[in-house]
Amino acid sequence: MFNKETEYALRGLVYVQFQQMLGHKPGIVEVAREIEAPLFYTGKILQRLVKMGFLMSTKGKGGGFYFDTTKPDLPLKTVVQAIEGDKTYAGCGFGLKECGDENPCPLHEQFAPIRAAINKLIGQNTVQSLAHDFRKGGTILGL
Amino acid sequence: MFNKETEYALRGLVYVQFQQMLGHKPGIVEVAREIEAPLFYTGKILQRLVKMGFLMSTKGKGGGFYFDTTKPDLPLKTVVQAIEGDKTYAGCGFGLKECGDENPCPLHEQFAPIRAAINKLIGQNTVQSLAHDFRKGGTILGL
DNA sequence: TTATTAAAACACCAAAAGGTCTTTTAATAT
DNA sequence: ATATTAAAAGACCTTTTGGTGTTTTAATAA
Numbered sequence: 352m353f354n355k356e357t358e359y360a361l362r363g364l365v366y367v368q369f370q371q372m373l374g375h376k377p378g379i380v381e382v383a384r385e386i387e388a389p390l391f392y393t394g395k396i397l398q399r400l401v402k403m404g405f406l407m408s409t410k411g412k413g414g415g416f417y418f419d420t421t422k423p424d425l426p427l428k429t430v431v432q433a434i435e436g437d438k439t440y441a442g443c444g445f446g447l448k449e450c451g452d453e454n455p456c457p458l459h460e461q462f463a464p465i466r467a468a469i470n471k472l473i474g475q476n477t478v479q480s481l482a483h484d485f486r487k488g489g490t491i492l493g494l
Numbered sequence: 495m496f497n498k499e500t501e502y503a504l505r506g507l508v509y510v511q512f513q514q515m516l517g518h519k520p521g522i523v524e525v526a527r528e529i530e531a532p533l534f535y536t537g538k539i540l541q542r543l544v545k546m547g548f549l550m551s552t553k554g555k556g557g558g559f560y561f562d563t564t565k566p567d568l569p570l571k572t573v574v575q576a577i578e579g580d581k582t583y584a585g586c587g588f589g590l591k592e593c594g595d596e597n598p599c600p601l602h603e604q605f606a607p608i609r610a611a612i613n614k615l616i617g618q619n620t621v622q623s624l625a626h627d628f629r630k631g632g633t634i635l636g637l
Numbered sequence: 638t639t640a641t642t643a644a645a646a647c648a649c650c651a652a653a654a655g656g657t658c659t660t661t662t663a664a665t666a667t
Numbered sequence: 668a669t670a671t672t673a674a675a676a677g678a679c680c681t682t683t684t685g686g687t688g689t690t691t692t693a694a695t696a697a
Binding site for chain 3: 668669670671672673674675676677678679680681682683684685686687688689690691692693694695696697
């Protein structure tokens with residue numbers, strides 16, 4: 352579905368938010384271990400998320416990653432869009448730029464409801480809502 | 495949705511089948527032009543499809559690509575699977591190997607119906623059915 | 638004020654995806 | 668037979684993705 356960077360980013364963000372709910376500010380080593388993603392790559396991705404403004408961080412002792420609680424909840428779609436663009440949830444199955452309701456590819460009509468469902472899913476679910484679900488147990492973030 | 499190779503392959507296959515319905519056996523140059531894909535890359539992809547047994551070809555004068563009409567219709571899923579595996583229509587949104595009904599990621603339940611719909615779509619539609627639709631007009635294969 | 642800690646910055650590397658081009662082989666029409 | 672045509676084979680090349688590692692900077696606790 353999504354590329355590796357997006358997958359690690361989503362899992363990492365949900366994990367950080369989950370820890371924040373517990374009053375903890377995790378660092379790169381902890382996040383990478385818990386979401387079972389490559390250590391250095393996870394660090395790079397978290398830092399990119401900070402630069403993109405999705406996440407905050409502090410250096411030094413007691414440092415780590417956390418969310419600005421004054422900001423609104425973060426929809427998955429916003430993160431996906433920022434990392435890999437809209438190719439996953441928009442765009443034609445045949446790769447045609449002109450494909451649309453007026454000028455459809457042979458799959459367009461059948462694909463439209465699926466695309467709409469994906470859009471809805473990643474537009475409505477947020478890092479916060481998923482962290483909340485995760486906290487209640489029954490879901491996993493690693494392996 | 496799909497990667498470039500898959501997109502060009504699907505468009506190319508549908509175009510070849512469409513031409514076959516008209517009693518014509520197109521070559522690389524014609525296919526690449528009509529589906530508006532890179533010439534040499536299209537050639538490479540069509541040749542791969544021949545090696546994979548999805549398509550037939552003859553060299554020399556009057557040569558080109560065509561389908562073995564004694565074979566059953568070719569579902570898109572078979573082509574997609576052969577080129578890029580099942581990552582697009584199977585697998586977890588969070589990239590977790592263990593994710594499933596027993597051990598779900600936070601998105602699993604919501605994603606399940608979408609994956610099922612994609613599976614159905616590419617499992618039911620075939621190169622032949624799309625070529626038939628294309629022949630009736632109203633759909634495009636290029637741009 | 639100086640160790641210590643942890644993120645930021647940056648350099649680098651490997652594999653895969655996407656794409657181009659030339660040479661070889663096979664079919665066919667003359 | 669041979670010229671012509673068109674696919675097959677294969678050698679490269681570029682960009683993107685995925686990943687690793689070291690050095691620098693900033694925060695804090697002692």
